[in-house]
Amino acid sequence: MSLFDTIWNWCVDLLSNEIWFYLITTVVKLVLMFAVILAFVVLSVWIERRVAGWIQDRPGPNRAGIPLQLFRQFGSKEKQPLKEWLHFFGIPETCWIAKLCTWLRLDREIPTFGLMQPCLDGGKLFLKQELTPSYVRKVYFTIAPMLVLGPPMVATAVIPFASSVSTDFGVINMVVANIGIGPLWIFAISGLSVYGLTLAGWSSNSKYPFLGGLRATAQLISYEVAMGLSIIPLLMMFSTLNMQDIVQYQADNGWTLLPLWGEGLSWQRWAMMLPLGLSFLIFVTCVFAEANRTPFDMAECETDLVGGYHSEYSSMKFASFFMGEYAAMVIGSALVVTLFLGGWSIGFGADAALHSVCSWLAVFCQFIMFLIKLVAFIVFFVWVRWTLPRFRWDQVMKLGWLVFLELAVANIFLTAAVLYFVK
């Protein structure tokens, strides 16, 4: 018996144990989801800049590639890496491979279309000197960035990224935590990030961050209410709080906002479009407000509060706030995609068809589909930011409490009426 077989058998034994199977799959999913979200934080920074550049008639970051010149540092400066490599592999310089490499500018640097820019920015912030003013309250000052970055990461746990797959050892549900209170979990956890902003504003012991922290607190609390109420019509229709079930229903019977197959073709489902559309509008607006982005970024609007709650922060602590904001944006987008745009489902019955061919292929396609939808919604987020001016904070409060709250409550009754009379 070879070593490979021994290891294989050991793995099979381990996976046959229910507890170990559960632990291992969960850890793998956890790492995958965490990596995807972190990668998306970086990616969304890049998307933001590129789309902003596109909107504003300028190129945006397009330079930072992986410089092959770096490798020259180890040799003499006259050495040309591309030629050396070609020589190493025995390829003549007139060969099409060499030409292709030159055309791709590989003789200078590996082009990444500016994708390296956010990474380099991160590196820069990491290497910056960290200035902690002497007058801050150090403990809270240190905790605050963690409280901003942490909750969005935790909230991802309940977002399904593919359908479940049954293997020889058991069923793998492609969601880190398949719990029956999905949206509630997200609201509960993402509501915690307000502590980060409040603490940052308060512990900085400075006036502008203080005002920014206050504004952020007021804003997040007011929009949390409308946000929670706005998805109740959706939950009334789905009659479940389990995110995986919600998406499965959408895959079978048409997305919430695109009921074009399965049960979605019934007129009853189309009668639900009015309350669902309304709740989509309210929810998306609240997600914008929760993510603290323009037009709702009065907590850190630079024209009156300089930097808002993070004015006194520098280096990685500032980067945590920065990443926290983008993480909140990614989670917000993921939530909208999951609840309203079909989550991982490919749509038009393709999910079931793919599953009948190969479950793993279906899972892969669904995962890609989920990412595509996520990117599309992030682009929408960015588009709005670079188009609209900013609200004044009292107008935001008025909008939240006097418009969205009432609308959301009315929408619940409307949905109840539609459900009662239609079904």
Add this chain to the structure above:
Amino acid sequence: MWPEVAINLEIMNTTKFLQVPDAVSAASDYLKNDADDHGELMTLNMGPSHPATHGVLRLKLVIDGEVIVSCDPVIGYLHRGMEKIAENCHYNQYVAYTDRFDYLAPMSNNIAYACAVEKLLGWELPERGQAIRVLCSELSRISSCFLGTGVYAMDTGAMTAFLYAYEEKEKVHNIYEQICGARFTSSYTRIGGMTRDLPKGIEKTILEFCDSAMRTVDEMEKLLLHNKIFIDRLVGVGVISREMALNCGMTGNNLRASGVQRDLRKTNPYIGYDKYEFDVPVAYEGDCYARFQVRMEEIRQSVRIIRQVLATMPGGPICVQLDKGILPNKKDAMQGIEELIRQFMVSTECVNAPAGQVYFAAENPKGELGFFLDSKGGGIANRLKMRSPSYCTLSILPELLPGHLVSDVGAILGSFDFVQGECDR
């Protein structure tokens, strides 16, 4: 609505300090804070380096929550002693300093200053020189208004409109570069004319720019003027009544947005503005939104003037035809002794101005830029006093800001379109 609270606070603190010179008791009195009848006031220092205060204006705000109770503008962070410098260099040398007043419209300053000195001398420019001055003045008006509206949009959070506006401003700088060789500090005028004639083919560039400027104005209006958020931010904010505006000596767009039809190009036409047809945009609301609208319309009118200037550009000399006070052609100076002496005299002593006093005001993008010249004869002014529009505009802040929110400060300051270089001089 003068902030009573703030005054009380100041008086009471002062009297207490006078009665109890002991620093410790004064501090404890301060901590009790009993002068503050409304509860908790906070002093917020905005500036001198703050994104909303465009340059180096500093505002000492006393705020109650987010409502401003009193405002104390502190100016002078960009004071360079411009008026004193004028007493130490001759008229032509000082042209280069005028670039730095309103550095967003340097050409206008050059022209206003040159016109003031020419008024003292009693010189009249030939037609072509006047037409070039009108052209340059309107170009700089467009550039300044674009920057004003763009920065204003950025103050309210609309970053994209700013970049659209800035692109047009860059085009004006490109034209400047072709006309006078410098992009920013133009120093284009001399006393009695311009440094050089327009380059060949500039008309086409300028006309193309006119078209693109009109397109951008339309684009920005589409993007902002009918935007619900923008309207909510600006309508009814920073309302300046006609009387308030006149009392503070506001001029230019800000005055016209409060319903006063006053434009020096119409009322006291200079450099031949009466030859061209244009309207003076006036709004009656006096709020930030009205000021924005007036400024956008101003760009359209300037484009209209530029098109007329280019269509009727006369030929001929660009400088006053005199034997003294004007630089001769460089070629002549290299060949004739008379011209060489003249060049030397003009470079070192400039003109021989008569003794007397003269005041000239030009309609600049920011308002009326006035120069008061006191001459005792010779090429150097005895005293030069500037009437800078931004300075007068900012004097309304203590009256206007109380009662507004901190978030409105950016919108109100942006709507004034002021420049610290001109205010502090």
